[in-house]
Amino acid sequence: MNGKKILIVDDDQQLVLGLTARLKANGYKVVCATDAISAITVARKEAPDLVILDIGLPAGDGFLVIERMRDLPDLVATPVIVLSARDPTDNKKRALDAGALAFFQKPLDNHEFLTAIRQAMGEAIALSAFLKT
Amino acid sequence: MNAEASGRVEASEFLPAAIPISSSHTASMDEIGSPELSPKLRADLLDLDAWGPILATYGRTMRVAVALTDDRGRVLGKCHNAQPVWMLVHGAAPVRRAGCPFCITTGPPCAAVDEALQTDTVVIVRDEAGLTHVAVPLLLGKRHLGAIIAGQVFDRYPETMSLRRIAKEFGVSAQELWNVARKQRPVGIAMLQASGDLLCALGHAFLQQRYGAILEAKLAAANGRFRLLIEGARDCALFTMDLTGRVTSWNGGAQRLLGYAEAEIVGQNFSCMYTAEDIQNRVPEKQLRKALQAGRAENEGWRVRSNREQFWGNVNITAMLEGAGPVGGCAIVMQDATERREIAVVLEESRQERTRLQEKLLSHVSHELRTPLTAIYLFTTNVLDGLLGDLNPEQREHLTFALDNVKQLKSMVSDLLEITRVETHKLTVEPQHVNPVKLIAEVLGTCLTNAAVKKVNLRSDVAPSLPFIWADPARVRQILTNLIDNGIKFTPADGTVTVASRPLVGNDDCLTLSISDTGCGIGPENRDIIFDRLAQIESATEASRSGLGLGLFISKELVSRHGGRIWVESQLGHGSTFFFTLPVFSLAKLCAPVFTAPNLEAGSVTLIAVDILPVAGAVQADIVSEIRKVLERCIHPAQDMLLPSMSDAEPVETFFLVACTDARGFNVIARRIGRELQTFDNSSKLKPIISSTTLLIAPSESSDMQVREITVRIEQLVQAHLLDKEPLK
Secondary structure, three states: OOOOEEEEEOOOHHHHHHHHHHHHHOOOEEEEEOOHHHHHHHHHHHOOOEEEEOOEEOOEEHHHHHHHHHHOOOOOOOOEEEEEOOOHHHHHHHHHHHOOOEEEEOOOOHHHHHHHHHHHOOOOOOHHHHOOO | OOOOOOOOOOHHHHOOOOOOHHHHHHHHHHHHOOOOOOHHHHHHHOOHHHHHHHHHHHHHHHOOEEEEEEOOOOEEEEEEOOOHHHHHHHHHOOOOOOOOOOOOOOOOOOOHHHHHHHHOOOEEEEOOOOEEEEEEEEEEOOEEEEEEEEEEEEOOOOOHHHHHHHHHHHOOOHHHHHHHHHHOOOOOHHHHHHHHHHHHHHHHHHHHHHHHHHHHHHHHHHHHHHHHHHHHOOOEEEEEEOOOOEEEEEOHHHHHHHOOOHHHHOOOEHHHHEOHHHHHOOHHHHHHHHHHHHOEEEEEEEEEOOOOOEEEEEEEEEEEEOOOOOEEEEEEEEEEOHHHHHHHHHHHHHHHHHHHHHHHHHHHHHHHHHHHHHHHHHHHHHHHOOOOOOOOHHHHHHHHHHHHHHHHHHHHHHHHHHHHHHHOOOOOOOOEEEOHHHHHHHHHHHHHHHHHHOOOEEEEEOOOOOOOEEEOHHHHHHHHHHHHHHHHHOOOOOOEEEEEEOOOOOOOOEEEEEEEEOOOOOOHHHOOHHHOOOOOOOOOOHHHOOOOOOHHHHHHHHHHHOOOOEEEEEOOOOOEEEEEEEEEOOHHHHHOOOOOHHHHHOOEEEEEEEEEEEOOOOOOHHHHHHHHHHHHHHOOOOOEEEOOOOOOOOOOOEEEEEEOOOHHHHHHHHHHHHHHHHHHOOOOOEEEEEEEEEEEOOOOOOHHHHHHHHHHHHHHHHHHHHHHHHHHO
16 A cells, blocks of 8 residues: 555545555555546545546536646646546547646546556556556 | 623533633642632622623723623623624524633634733734724722623724624624624724723622622621520629720620619729629729629629619620720620529528438437437446455356447447448547557457457458558547458458558658458448448348448548548458558658748757656656647748657657747747746746757758658657667656
8 A cells, every 4th residue: 555645536435445546556546526626625624645637617607627727736746647538639638738647538548547557646656566467 | 882781691602511620729729728708698799780880881881882790601691782793693603602701713712811810901802804892801909700791892893804704604694794893983902902901890799799798798698696695584683894894785684683774884884793802892894894804703792683683693895806906895695693602592591401400319318318328338347346245257257248339338328429420520630640560469468358259260461660650649540440340350260360560661751551351241232332331241141240330431530631542452262451541650751741841951950859857757648738738829830840659758858849940940949948938837847958959951952852851850860869768757
């Protein structure tokens, strides 16, 4: 257990449930938020090491969340990975320009996604350790 | 003397049986090649009603007989002022002799008319009775039209001997003939010559005048028809204007279309038919100038009627030439195209709307499918990976099937989205410097599971080293995966799917890869259609009929966006081989826009290496792409080039710039890069090392050779630099 904390922001409860199990199995602590406003509140309160962010959210959208985070000194450096069902053609660039580290389109691939999380947090742990297969 | 021949003298009376000169006459016409006068124009030019009074007056005044003939000497109409001796003889034996109608002769008739026409001179002839006549040619240009014969007079006192012979020959009383001849006053030969010349001038002048009158009448008729035509063009505004754009004529259609009456508009500038904005932008002047320069100008735009109402006008301006001289003005044809335009606009809007809706629907469907698919994927993999406890083999097997289906669905949803991109022209490729061997190995690795499930052998026959390609790795992966999965799908158990590379021939600029299977094959009739969207061949076994049939269509689109081509070779029952080509990476081609003659003339090319060393840890992938953006800002796009990453390792912290500059220029660029990177990395986590190598160009070589040598040298330097760096990692 490395104890790093990840915030999942997604209004799809089932996705949150499924992803939480996967992340916990890989040793992460998981907190979640289901809309754009609580995303910021939870992020400020929990100070996660990484945020997994959906774009289509109630009360705003993922882009807004990233922008808001970049304005807050305590969240400005927190890495963000976007996970959305939207077409990456335009959204990927927009997300990266806003300050996201990576853009993943749903459905994700566990292997690639966990690698990106690990990279984002600057961890250098062998891949095999992450995949409980 | 004044007695005229009673009644009309019919031309047929003088019709010669055969005149040999007529054929030579035709030949001479051919020789000069003048266009034939139409029989109608000939008849109009020699119209007896017009000629009659002239000839009658001449005959009376000059006291000679006179007649008009055609170009073969046949009298047209009557002989005016026929003289008594001739009348007496001809009255007795009118059809006795063929040939010249004036000649009284027992021998062959004179050929005065023909001679006059051939020589274009007045010919004087004296016949056996001692009577003289002149033949005056009527020519229009070089075209023989006819002649005037005048005479039937003695040019000296009549001879009794010859008259007596004629009387006997023609069956006339000698006494009577003598009495008549005695009373007929002779006309001296000089006088005859002079009157012949006068007649020639007169005839020529009259012919010209007649010709002019005929042309004028024709022109007037044509003008009348033209005017009727212009007036009759109801749906078209037809008008003319002078060089300054002032209206000079106006038809009924123009009045209907633009609302101005002819009296109102003539003299006004045509710019009054344009909108205020067009007038401000000097559109009317520009269009007029264009028409005057190019001879013609066509345009469409909003035009204004006299009541300020606007319509969409299609306007054709044609410069009018006056003969071979300068342009005299312009003719304008204007049509109301408002309705046509409205229809076109509506059609275009509906097309766009349809595309937009289709795009929206497909992206919505794709989005909506992805959300539940993600949940299924997550739960399936969670259980399968034992996150919720151990599984028995059967449970594991069933869940593996579920996961395979999820993956299949996922790829179908992705295909749907790709189709939307193709249709909305959003399917893009971002080419990079790619190692195809490595890429193929990666793809084969991901396809292994699928092949194993279907018990199909997956084989690689790819050369151990291939040239780098200039392609989008994600897209090439997609093409290869599509084709390999396709092969696996249509190959029965124990069959083989082989990925191979074709050896490069000479300096091929593209790499050919092939994917062959031992499946059912494709009939010749289907080889072209399989690349169409939603194509899947009927005969495919039911088991293979899975998927949307979009894979090959998408692959074709992707290959063509790389500038390559894709095709299939196959035989029914003997498997298929799909081939596709991708461009080989060429530094020379990539650098071509920078290595222009003026840039090369500067004499030196500098290769700049920028190594970014992190102060602690590794440089992250996203930082690398940000640094790329920073460096791109530092270069002059026409003179410098930031080379693509040319190493196998990703991400690479070394960047290369090619600059057409010398050592001094390098210092400027290096300072700029240092400054920009400092601004970017304000917390100083990165340490840039900027180094350079200057390549001097031998000026004697051709520019192609120069580029080739420079690029080879740059490639060597880059490889050496990267190798040099290897131990640092």
